[in-house]
Amino acid sequence: MSETSAIVQTLKKLLRTANVTYADVAAALDLSESSVKRLFSDQDFSLKRLDQVCQLMNMEISDLMRQLDEGKQHIESLSLDQEQLLVSDLKLLVVASCAMNHWSFSEITTRYTISETELIQCLAKLDKLQMIELLPKNKIKLLIAPHFNWIKNGPIQRYFESQVQTDFLNSSFTNKGELRLFTTGMLSRNSNATLLKRMERLAQEFRQFHNEDSSLPLEKRFGTSMVVAIRPWELTAFESLRREQDKRVF
Template sequence: MSQIDLMLSCVKKALKQRGISYAQVAVHLQLTEASVKRLFSQKQFTMQRLEQVCQLMQLELADLLQLMSEQQQQVQQLSYEQEEEITRDLTLLLVAVSVLNRWSMQDILDWYQLSEHECIRKLAQLDRLKLIELLPNNKIRLRVSANFSWREGGPIQRFFQQKIAQEFFQARFNSKAECLLVLNGMLSAAGNDEFQRKLRRLASEFNELNRQEASLPLAQRNGVSIVLAMRDWRFGLFKPLLKKS
């Protein structure tokens, strides 16, 4: 992420935390809301306007730089070796997935057959892997960025593909909490690229919603798994019917 991208990301995050809308920013800058959105999307902020937005949030520029520094220290992705270490220990993987869903240690103990001692050991291991920071009284602080993801084709992704894919699709997908869409069509390379961008944007929206609802009691949140996939499927099932070249 470039410095300007990181700075604007911090500004957006600070605005959201303070409940300040683009419309309010527009009034403060004496611009239209559309102009403010364009400033963010086209990254055209001058230092003067950036300082004005900071004033609206009651922040100094130095505070914004501190936020940038903290965000840069957040983990965007684990190394291959770190993911491999997690997949070798099913209990560690369980705890890792739980904390990424913003569960507390007590939540984990309430839901799973883990002793407090074992849970603390796994949390300490995740602290060493820099996925979390284990605070006094066993409080958990995530050290991952908003766009954290498992490595593409890495150990975690392969684990879920091998161990869970078959079980995942055994569901009937007929309850109100389930949905299965199977789409078939033909796209150009450009159309394929565009749709993949939309899939990534949808995944980003899911992650943001997950973050926003993290403060709700665990009893009000249900585990949700989503599979977004797209691939060249011109052959597959019909390959035996293809004409021989």
């Protein structure tokens, strides 16, 4: 379905919900009812007329577009094969990451050694995966749900976890914008559970900031990663001195 068709279908749905008839629309636009029906059939609305129809429902055009976006089926995850496709093609993975971070076509080609032809091919693949919609003039519309997740222990998670071990943690974390905290002690199961919930809330805050900052120019945003981890654990060196192995189950 084209974007224009989707807008008109959403408008018709909202009119029905608001109990606004074609006759009501005709009166507001100073047209005959048959002319209004033709407008909907031909999907030929000027912005002025679209705004007038929205006003009948006490809405702005921006409200209509928000309803349109909410009505679309945004994917929440990929299949195993789809994730494998991404990790098997570095340029495709880079383009997917850029799209998920709201980069434009020109921003991708300017910062990475990816030609326009290669980028269009990658975007076409992402469009087929329904991660994005490739619009005219190479505009990129993200189609993933706010709570989109990679498969647990799937190809993408395994790929990035390997990079965390060999690349991300290979730092002193002393530069501006960096921080590494490590603390150890002995906790009860209840205390551990409380910390787990707080860590989940922290991750939610990170995603919220990511969404809020997506409207800022790329020059004001920086690729940022955060690793938060906790587990019952003892240094192997310490464990080697135990008289007996700790057989307790957490």
